[in-house]
Amino acid sequence: MLANGWRLERVVLQVLVSVVAVAMLYPVLWLLSSSLKPSYDIFTDPSLWVHHLTFANYVSGWKGIGGYTFARFFLNSTVVAGLSVAGNVLACSLTAYALARLHFPLRRLWFALVAMTMMLPFHVTLIPQYLIYHELGWINTILPLVVPHWLGGDAFFIIMLVQFMRGIPRELDESARIDGCGVWGIFAKIVFPLCVPAVITTMLFTFYWVWDDFFSQMIYLNDVSRFTVPLGLNSMVDQSGNSNWGGLFAMSVLSLLPVVVLFLACQRYFVEGIVTTGLK
Amino acid sequence: MRQVAISLERSLARPRRRSVRSLQEAVAAYAFMLPWLVGFFGLAVGPMAASLYLSLTDYSLLAPPHFIGVANYVRIFTQDPSFYQSLRVTTLYVLLSVPCRLLFALAVAMALDQGIRAVGLYRTIYYIPSLMGGSVAVALVWKKVFGYDGVFNHFLSLFGWQGMDWVANPKTVLYTIVGLSVWQFGSAMLIFLAGLKQIPAELYEAASVDGASRVRRFVSITLPLLTPTILFNLVMGIISSFQNFTSGYIIGDGRGGPLQSTLFYTLNLYLQGFSYFHMGYAAALAWVMLIILALLTWLLFATQRYWVFYFDGQEKG
Numbered sequence: 001m002l003a004n005g006w007r008l009e010r011v012v013l014q015v016l017v018s019v020v021a022v023a024m025l026y027p028v029l030w031l032l033s034s035s036l037k038p039s040y041d042i043f044t045d046p047s048l049w050v051h052h053l054t055f056a057n058y059v060s061g062w063k064g065i066g067g068y069t070f071a072r073f074f075l076n077s078t079v080v081a082g083l084s085v086a087g088n089v090l091a092c093s094l095t096a097y098a099l100a101r102l103h104f105p106l107r108r109l110w111f112a113l114v115a116m117t118m119m120l121p122f123h124v125t126l127i128p129q130y131l132i133y134h135e136l137g138w139i140n141t142i143l144p145l146v147v148p149h150w151l152g153g154d155a156f157f158i159i160m161l162v163q164f165m166r167g168i169p170r171e172l173d174e175s176a177r178i179d180g181c182g183v184w185g186i187f188a189k190i191v192f193p194l195c196v197p198a199v200i201t202t203m204l205f206t207f208y209w210v211w212d213d214f215f216s217q218m219i220y221l222n223d224v225s226r227f228t229v230p231l232g233l234n235s236m237v238d239q240s241g242n243s244n245w246g247g248l249f250a251m252s253v254l255s256l257l258p259v260v261v262l263f264l265a266c267q268r269y270f271v272e273g274i275v276t277t278g279l280k
Numbered sequence: 281m282r283q284v285a286i287s288l289e290r291s292l293a294r295p296r297r298r299s300v301r302s303l304q305e306a307v308a309a310y311a312f313m314l315p316w317l318v319g320f321f322g323l324a325v326g327p328m329a330a331s332l333y334l335s336l337t338d339y340s341l342l343a344p345p346h347f348i349g350v351a352n353y354v355r356i357f358t359q360d361p362s363f364y365q366s367l368r369v370t371t372l373y374v375l376l377s378v379p380c381r382l383l384f385a386l387a388v389a390m391a392l393d394q395g396i397r398a399v400g401l402y403r404t405i406y407y408i409p410s411l412m413g414g415s416v417a418v419a420l421v422w423k424k425v426f427g428y429d430g431v432f433n434h435f436l437s438l439f440g441w442q443g444m445d446w447v448a449n450p451k452t453v454l455y456t457i458v459g460l461s462v463w464q465f466g467s468a469m470l471i472f473l474a475g476l477k478q479i480p481a482e483l484y485e486a487a488s489v490d491g492a493s494r495v496r497r498f499v500s501i502t503l504p505l506l507t508p509t510i511l512f513n514l515v516m517g518i519i520s521s522f523q524n525f526t527s528g529y530i531i532g533d534g535r536g537g538p539l540q541s542t543l544f545y546t547l548n549l550y551l552q553g554f555s556y557f558h559m560g561y562a563a564a565l566a567w568v569m570l571i572i573l574a575l576l577t578w579l580l581f582a583t584q585r586y587w588v589f590y591f592d593g594q595e596k597g
Contacts, residue, residue: 014396020388021405024463028408030431031421043424046434095316104306110313117324121523121573123549123566127334127559128327134341151319158316183308212415214526215546219554230416234530237420245424252417263411267404270411274467275474 061247087150096161385468419530
C-alpha cells in the first residue's frame with residue numbers, strides 16, 4: 001500500500017516536471033517554428049506545427065541592414081569572441097598559476113583583490129574606460145571589447161582556475177623542477193595541461209558571454225560595418241518596426257545556434273563552471 | 281625514488297640558495313600576473329579613482345571637466361525624478377525576480393532530486409533558458425510573445441480570457457521582464473542540486489527513524505543545510521539583477537518607455553552618459569549604485585549569523 005502511494009507520487013512528479021519542461025521550452029520552440037513559417041502565419045497561428053514550411057525568412061533576414069548582410073555581423077561577432085576567449089585563457093591562467101602555485105610577497109592580498117573585482121559592477125569604471133578608449137582612438141573598433149580580456153578582466157575565471165590548480169599534486173612541480181624545468185616550464189608542461197577541464201569551462205563561458213553581450217558592443221561600435229550579431233538584430237527592429245519579424249526570428253535562431261550547440265556538446269564543463277563558481 | 285630525491289635536494293639546499301630561488305620565484309610570479317596587474321590598475325583602480333573625480337564635475341566630453349563639488353549627488357537625491365523612478369523600477373524588479381527565481385530553482389531542484397527518471401535530460405532543458413535568456417534574440421521573442429497578438433494571449437483565450445498588449449502597457453511590462461528573469465532559474469537550480477547532493481543521507485535516515493514527516497525533514501534538515509547556498513544565490517542574484525540592462529532595453533523602447541516603466545537603473549545611467557553626455561552625472565550615478573550594492577551585500581553577510589547555518593560535518597560528509 002505504502003509502496004503504491006510512493007509510486008503514484010513519483011509518477012505525478014514525473015508528469016509535473018515534464019509539463020514544466022515543455023512550458024519552459026515553449027518560447028524557444030515557438031521561435032524556431034515561427035522562423036520557418038510564412039510571415040502571415042507567425043502571429044495568427046500560435047501552434048508549434050509548421051503548416052507551410054518556408055525558408056524565406058532566412059533569406060530575407062540574412063540581407064541584414066545598411067547594405068551589410070548577417071555574414072558580416074557573424075564574422076564580426078566571431079572575431080570579437082575568438083580574440084576575447086584567447087586573451088582570457090592566457091591572462092587568467094597565468095594569473096591563477098601565480099596565485100595558486102608560487103610563493104611571493106602580498107600573495108594573499110592580490111588574491112583578495114582578484115575576488116573583490118569579481119563583485120565590482122563595471123558601471124563604476126565605465127565612463128573613465130570609455131574616455132581612455134576615446135583618447136586612444138579605439139571607439140568604433142573591437143579593441144575596447146577585446147583588450148580587457150587580454151588583461152584578465154573576468155576575475156571569475158581566475159578564481160575558478162586557482163581552485164582547480166590547488167587540486168593538482170605539488171609533487172609534480174617538484175619532480176619537474178628536479179628535471180630542470182623552470183617556473184614557466186612547470187606551468188606550460190605540467191599545470192596548464194592538467195587544467196584543461198577548467199580551461200575549457202573558461203573558454204565556453206567567455207565565448208558565450210561575449211557572444212550575447214549587448215551593452216558594451218552598443219557603446220563601442222557605431223558603424224554598421226563593425227556591427228556584431230546582437231547589434232544587427234537590434235537595429236533590424238529599430239528600422240523595420242513591425243514589418244520583418246520573420247526575418248528577425250530567423251536571424252535570432254541563427255544567433256542562438258552556436259551557444260546551444262556548444263552547450264550540448266560540452267555540457268559537463270558548463271555544469272562544472274556553474275556549480276564551482278556560480279557563473280550564470 | 282622521487283621522494284628521496286626531493287628530501288635530498290631540500291637538505292642540500294643552503295639558505296642563501298633558497299633565498300635566491302624565492303626571489304626568482306617572486307619575480308616570476310609578478311611576471312605571470314603582469315597582464316592582470318596592468319588591467320587591475322589601468323582598467324579598475326585608475327578608472328575608479330577617475331570616476332570618483334568625474335562624479336564631482338560637470339563633464340560633457342566636449343569641454344574639460346569642471347569641478348562642481350557634490351552638486352551631482354545633491355541633484356540625484358533632490359532634483360532628479362528619473363533617478364527615483366529608475367530606483368523604483370529596479371527595486372521592484374530585484375524584489376520580484378530574485379526570490380521567485382530562487383523559489384522556482386529550489387522547488388525544481390527538490391523535484392529532480394527525488395530519483396525521477398531522465399534527470400539529466402530535464403537538467404539540460406531547464407538550463408537552456410539560462411543559457412540564452414540574456415541575449416537580444418530572446419528579449420525580442422519575449423516582446424512578441426507578450427504582445428497583443430502574441431502566444432500568451434492565444435493561450436489566455438483558450439480559457440476565454442481577454443488578453444491585452446502586456447508589453448505596451450506601462451502597468452504590466454515590468455512583469456513580463458520579471459518573467460523573463462524567472463524563466464532563467466536553471467543556473468540557480470544547478471547550484472541547489474549540487475547543494476542537495478552534499479547533504480549526508482544519514483541525516484534523513486536518522487530523521488525517518490525518529491518518525492519525522494517529510495515536511496519536517498525539509499524544514500529541519502534540507503532548508504538549514506541549504507542556507508549557505510541560498511545566501512550565495514541571493515548575493516549573486518541581487519548584484520546581477522540590479523545591473524539588468526538588455527531585457528529592459530529591448531522589451532521596452534530603449535528609452536525607458538512606455539511611461540518610464542522600463543527605466544532600469546543602468547538604462548538611466550546609459551542615457552545620462554551616452555545619450556545626453558552628462559558624463560560627470562553618470563559617474564555619480566554609478567557610485568551611488570556601487571554604494572547601494574555594497575550596502576545590500578554587507579547587510580546580507582551581516583545578518584547571516586541569524587539565518588545561515590554552517591553544518592560542521594558538511595566538509596567531511
